[in-house]
Amino acid sequence: MIFKISKWGHGAAIRLPAAVMAGLDAQIGDVLIGTLGDNSLTLKAGPRIPSDQRKALAAYLQKAQSEGKTTLTEVLEDLQNDIAKQKEDQPDD
Structure with a gap:
């Protein structure tokens, strides 16, 4: 998948398509845990x-x-x- 980084206030944001939200079984307001690697970002669903x-x-x-x-x-x-x-x-x- 390709994600676009957009300006959001004084920071930046990545928009998650509905298919990604469904794949993570995530809802608006849920927490995602991010891990930085060598030029990579891995996201996992956090605690509900x-x-x-x-x-x-x-x-x-x-x-x-x-x-x-x-x-x-x-x-x-x-x-x-x-x-x-x-x-x-x-x-x-």
Whole structure:
């Protein structure tokens, strides 16, 4: 398949045709995991996020980006730390 890189805001985007979305069993709002190789990009379907949690995740990612976090590893480490802190703050039953 051939994909065209288009301008999108201050960045760039690749449009995924319906056939690609179907092949990935992906829906709008789903996460794709990308791996960079030698002059290549491999995309795989990521974990499916329930629709009621997508807005919260989008807000969290936007916050992380505004704090200068640029890699998935940084964002996931931050998220894991936040989850651990929330568990510590919860009273024991």
